[in-house]
Amino acid sequence: MSLPATVSALRDTVLRMFPHRAVPGLIPVGTPGPDSPVLLTCSFTLTLRRLQRVLAGRNVWLLAADTHGINVWCAAGGGYLTHHEVIAAIRSTGIEELVDHRELILPQLAATGVEPRRVRQATGWESRWGPARLEDLPAYLDRGRRTTRRDRRMRFPLWERLEMASMWAVWTALGGGALFALLGGWRTGVGVVISVLLTVGAVFAALPRLVVTGHRRWLTYGAFAILGTGIGAAVMLLLGAPTPRNLALQAVASVLAMAVLSIDLAGTTPWYPSTINTFRNFAHIDLEPERCTFAGDCVQVCPAEVLRLDGPTRKVVIARPDACLQCGACIVQCPSDALRFRYPDGRIIPPAAIRSTRMNMLGRRTVTVEGHDPAVTPGSSDTPA
Amino acid sequence: MSSFVFMKVLESAPRRYDRGMNLLFLGRMEQLHEAIAAEVAAPGRRILDLGCGTGGVALASARRGATVTGIDTNPQMLEIARAKPLPPGAPPVEWLELGATEIEDAFPPESFHAVTASLVLSELGPLEQAYALRTARSRLRPGGVLVIADEIVPAASLRRLAWWAGRLPLVCLTYLLTQTTTRALEDPGGLVRAAGFAEIHERRFGRGTVVLLTARRGEAGP
Ligand code: SF4
Numbered sequence: 024m025s026l027p028a029t030v031s032a033l034r035d036t037v038l039r040m041f042p043h044r045a046v047p048g049l050i051p052v053g054t055p056g057p058d059s060p061v062l063l064t065c066s067f068t069l070t071l072r073r074l075q076r077v078l079a080g081r082n083v084w085l086l087a088a089d090t091h092g093i094n095v096w097c098a099a100g101g102g103y104l105t106h107h108e109v110i111a112a113i114r115s116t117g118i119e120e121l122v123d124h125r126e127l128i129l130p131q132l133a134a135t136g137v138e139p140r141r142v143r144q145a146t147g148w149e150s151r152w153g154p155a156r157l158e159d160l161p162a163y164l165d166r167g168r169r170t171t172r173r174d175r176r177m178r179f180p181l182w183e184r185l186e187m188a189s190m191w192a193v194w195t196a197l198g199g200g201a202l203f204a205l206l207g208g209w210r211t212g213v214g215v216v217i218s219v220l221l222t223v224g225a226v227f228a229a230l231p232r233l234v235v236t237g238h239r240r241w242l243t244y245g246a247f248a249i250l251g252t253g254i255g256a257a258v259m260l261l262l263g264a265p266t267p268r269n270l271a272l273q274a275v276a277s278v279l280a281m282a283v284l285s286i287d288l289a290g291t292t293p294w295y296p297s298t299i300n301t302f303r304n305f306a307h308i309d310l311e312p313e314r315c316t317f318a319g320d321c322v323q324v325c326p327a328e329v330l331r332l333d334g335p336t337r338k339v340v341i342a343r344p345d346a347c348l349q350c351g352a353c354i355v356q357c358p359s360d361a362l363r364f365r366y367p368d369g370r371i372i373p374p375a376a377i378r379s380t381r382m383n384m385l386g387r388r389t390v391t392v393e394g395h396d397p398a399v400t401p402g403s404s405d406t407p408a
Numbered sequence: 409m410s411s412f413v414f415m416k417v418l419e420s421a422p423r424r425y426d427r428g429m430n431l432l433f434l435g436r437m438e439q440l441h442e443a444i445a446a447e448v449a450a451p452g453r454r455i456l457d458l459g460c461g462t463g464g465v466a467l468a469s470a471r472r473g474a475t476v477t478g479i480d481t482n483p484q485m486l487e488i489a490r491a492k493p494l495p496p497g498a499p500p501v502e503w504l505e506l507g508a509t510e511i512e513d514a515f516p517p518e519s520f521h522a523v524t525a526s527l528v529l530s531e532l533g534p535l536e537q538a539y540a541l542r543t544a545r546s547r548l549r550p551g552g553v554l555v556i557a558d559e560i561v562p563a564a565s566l567r568r569l570a571w572w573a574g575r576l577p578l579v580c581l582t583y584l585l586t587q588t589t590t591r592a593l594e595d596p597g598g599l600v601r602a603a604g605f606a607e608i609h610e611r612r613f614g615r616g617t618v619v620l621l622t623a624r625r626g627e628a629g630p
Contacts, residue, residue, distance in 0.1 A: 379483040
């Protein structure tokens with residue numbers, strides 16, 4: 024990578040919570056021809072860079088929809104990647120003149136926002152779900168464009184966790200370092216920078232084994248605040264300034280760093296629903312078995328293996344309700360509106376509301392269906408059938 | 409990849425859109441809507457408002473008696489627009505969830521006397537801008553009018569720098585308070601000309617940062 028490219032990659036990584044807008048449009052990888060696959064993606068610079076790296080040596084067309092510089096999952100959740108953006112990308116790029124097929128490979132995580140049926144109605148293009156993670160694309164293409172169970176499950180390997188950690192750690196470390204340098208001198212600042220970077224890195228490295236949801240998450244944060252204090256104290260010792268005041272400042276800084284992380288550590292992972300978004304508003308995925316036609320779209324798009332096809336009953340079952348991320352993908356894709364969200368108090372969000380308002384945040388998507396009492400609807404139960 | 413933190417900000421945007429825009433334009437949004445409507449709206453005229461958002465321009469045109477269709481891709485914006493009242497006697501506005509590149513799916517050629525697009529074009533990528541303008545032109549009747557209002561960046565680099573510096577505090581404040589912002593166009597006249605429009609007139613609105621452009625589809629030719 025050239026120096027400017029490295030600098031911009033670093034910048035985009037630590038600033039990844041903000042959109043980074045690449046020019047949307049058609050990006051040829053290799054020398055694609057009329058029968059090369061067409062892969063839809065977003066206009067987030069980091070994603071496009073990773074895609075080009077992963078697909079190097081192949082001939083494919085990347086169709087970058089204008090998601091305002093937001094990554095696929097967030098854009099699909101927030102209404103910035105819907106059938107409108109896909110239709111706009113197909114039409115405005117002139118891809119129809121460059122290929123002689125009409126098949127679009129959609130990232131699985133776009134399922135929260137894109138309705139393939141409406142893309143087909145407007146353009147005649149058929150959609151096929153690709154893997155959840157772009158790293159799995161080469162194998163997916165070699166396999167003849169079929170996903171495996173492994174492709175569909177969202178993974179979050181160490182390297183990506185550390186990338187995500189940098190998003191939190193760099194800013195907390197710089198801000199905290201500056202603040203504590205003012206309070207206690209440059210050594211204190213250096214101590215804070217080092218302890219924040221190491222502690223946040225450690226949190227993300229250990230993430231698969233940590234409890235980050237529910238009340239017990241405070242124990243996790245407490246333990247890492249103690250670790251941070253220890254690291255800060257060690258740095259103070261090395262720099263020859265282990266005064267009681269400095270040690271106290273290191274402890275305060277570590278507690279503050281964990282407080283910042285607790286804003287939404289869970290939502291920074293693909294494993295849990297976001298704490299912010301579901302705040303006091305936890306919805307359950309709910310199936311009306313009598314509506315289920317065994318189409319299987321929901322199983323294909325669920326990134327958390329919550330749903331399973333049950334052969335004998337020819338119905339979908341909610342096999343792992345507690346793993347649900349509340350992403351809504353299965354609801355948006357169900358051809359017979361058999362899935363929906365239900366709040367603990369019985370209110371129901373119908374599929375149409377999910378399709379038009381997307382994410383479930385701070386209760387604003389709450390819609391109560393008139394005359395529909397979920398308590399008496401047969402089959403509307405949280406327990407797997 | 410999964411920074412859902414960001415989503416909370418995105419979601420609240422439609423609800424705060426009106427407030428954000430008014431702040432960004434120092435309370436002159438309404439004047440802008442009226443200025444656009446004054447160019448094209450009259451009883452009996454059919455108008456398409458592209459990217460109608462919360463409905464400011466479409467409703468201003470309807471108040472002047474025009475029959476307006478407002479289209480936008482954001483259903484939440486449309487919901488807000490739908491809830492806004494119109495005075496008795498004004499023709500009701502038709503609101504459709506449709507993108508600027510989907511005009512051809514809903515309207516046959518030569519359907520409208522005018523097309524309006526306020527703070528929309530700058531939101532689109534270059535290819536979509538060109539596509540949307542070409543289709544908009546084909547949906548206009550011969551002699552039909554296009555009105556575009558958008559922010560414009562000065563072309564000269566020094567003036568451009570001054571423009572950014574002057575704009576930055578207001579943009580930051582608006583974004584902090586309402587999570588809305590706008591983008592700017594560089595050469596709206598050139599875009600419109602490339603799409604086949606003629607009789608292009610540009611004038612400035614509000615201290616020179618917004619351009620109000622009118623253009624016509626010529627009488628002859630498709
Ligand atoms: S079951 Fe939950 S995690 Fe799976 S697609 Fe549906 S909403 Fe998303």
